[in-house]
Amino acid sequence: MLRELDVTGVRNLQACRLSFEPGFTVVTGANAAGKTSVLEAVHLLGRGRSFRARRLDQVIGREQSVMRVVGVCETTHGSHRLGLEYSQRQCRVRLDGEDVRLLSQLAKILPVQVINTETQRILQDGPAGRRLYLNWGCFHVSMNYHADWQRHERALRQRNAALRSGDGRLARVWEGELVTSGEAVDEARRDLVAGLSVALQELLSSWMPEVAVVVEYRRGWRAGSTLQECFDDGRLRELDAGFTLFGPHRADLLLKVDGVEAQFALSRGQQKLVAIGLMLVQCRQLMRSDSASPLILVDDLAAELDAGRREQVAQALKETSCQGIMTAIEPGDLPEGFQNGRGYRVEQGRVSEMIY
Numbered sequence: 001m002l003r004e005l006d007v008t009g010v011r012n013l014q015a016c017r018l019s020f021e022p023g024f025t026v027v028t029g030a031n032a033a034g035k036t037s038v039l040e041a042v043h044l045l046g047r048g049r050s051f052r053a054r055r056l057d058q059v060i061g062r063e064q065s066v067m068r069v070v071g072v073c074e075t076t077h078g079s080h081r082l083g084l085e086y087s088q089r090q091c092r093v094r095l096d097g098e099d100v101r102l103l104s105q106l107a108k109i110l111p112v113q114v115i116n117t118e119t120q121r122i123l124q125d126g127p128a129g130r131r132l133y134l135n136w137g138c139f140h141v142s143m144n145y146h147a148d149w150q151r152h153e154r155a156l157r158q159r160n161a162a163l164r165s166g167d168g169r170l171a172r173v174w175e176g177e178l179v180t181s182g183e184a185v186d187e188a189r190r191d192l193v194a195g196l197s198v199a200l201q202e203l204l205s206s207w208m209p210e211v212a213v214v215v216e217y218r219r220g221w222r223a224g225s226t227l228q229e230c231f232d233d234g235r236l237r238e239l240d241a242g243f244t245l246f247g248p249h250r251a252d253l254l255l256k257v258d259g260v261e262a263q264f265a266l267s268r269g270q271q272k273l274v275a276i277g278l279m280l281v282q283c284r285q286l287m288r289s290d291s292a293s294p295l296i297l298v299d300d301l302a303a304e305l306d307a308g309r310r311e312q313v314a315q316a317l318k319e320t321s322c323q324g325i326m327t328a329i330e331p332g333d334l335p336e337g338f339q340n341g342r343g344y345r346v347e348q349g350r351v352s353e354m355i356y
């Protein structure tokens with residue numbers, strides 16, 4: 001869990017130190033006070049990037065020369081100090097006093113998941129976001145996943161370069177590596193999806209019994225054929241295209257209602273529920289796997305959800321037993337069960353502790 005957070009130079013926030021307990025901490029404040037910026041600071045620490053800006057130079061406070069987020073996390077292996085510093089267009093990541101090259105080292109210690117007004121884009125945008133979702137879950141629950149995925153990415157880059165230059169013989173050299181790493185990635189994803197689809201259907205049927213959402217995993221190559229068979233049959237087409245047409249980099253996770261994709265079959269509120277459901281069942285899966293305990297950042301839960309659904313989601317959030325941070329404009333806007341306790345109030349970038 002995240003125990004402490006020091007924030008300097010993030011958007012409009014004044015330098016502050018926050019401390020967290022298990023369970024949910026609430027952050028309230030008027031529009032533009034800086035609530036989302038607090039969540040963003042936590043996200044920077046866990047993922048090395050913002051969830052609402054592409055580049056860190058959009059997140060560093062105007063007129064600030066340094067942006068720094070430092071956190072203390074407790075894991076089953078002890079306490080860790082994580083840090084991210086951005087200055088003069090350079091980003092430096094630290095773990096327990098040492099520079100680290102790979103953001104995945106932070107992500108292992110502080111898995112962060114976001115629920116906000118963009119969450120339903122996982123249904124509406126292309127498959128890349130859904131693959132990220134699969135990758136996030138597999139990264140945390142499956143030991144070798146990250147290494148297999150990286151192996152696949154490397155071999156894919158090399159094979160694509162060979163295909164682009166029209167060298168079929170060189171393309172073939174990379175296929176063995178693509179097949180072994182690709183099949184390993186697929187196996188981990190299949191296990192993950194098998195675990196989460198039943199849980200998702202159960203959760204969604206309690207939130208919206210009027211519709212039945214079905215999860216369909218597509219692995220990225222023809223059903224009934226091996227990946228090698230797809231390469232053998234399709235190499236000429238791939239040489240034409242100049243890139244690899246088969247493999248886990250083409251996978252997708254479809255959510256359907258009566259055979260129609262959820263984004264076309266459901267209302268916006270229903271889509272939001274499906275997307276939140278996806279996040280929550282994955283967090284539960286991580287909690288059960290004992291590999292990591294996710295921190296859930298919930299921004300503006302009220303948007304597009306009626307009061308009844310909001311309460312159901314809030315209840316499910318509590319039941320995950322995950323640590324989380326939830327924003328609201330006023331404490332009275334918070335769902336039941338979130339209104340009592342310690343939290344923070346943000347006013348024009350100034351963060352102060354509050355008892356609600």
Ligand SMILES: Nc1ncnc2c1ncn2[C@@H]1O[C@H](COP(=O)(O)OP(=O)(O)OP(=O)(O)O)[C@@H](O)[C@H]1O
Pocket residue numbers: 010011012029030031032033034035036037038058059060061062
């Ligand atoms: N790089 C930046 N430097 C300084 N201030 C910034 C920067 N980027 C955005 N801001 C300002 O930071 C403030 C805080 O924005 P934030 O989105 O965190 O507010 P919020 O409390 O979540 O608001 P809302 O309830 O409207 O979503 C806004 O006034 C915004 O204009």
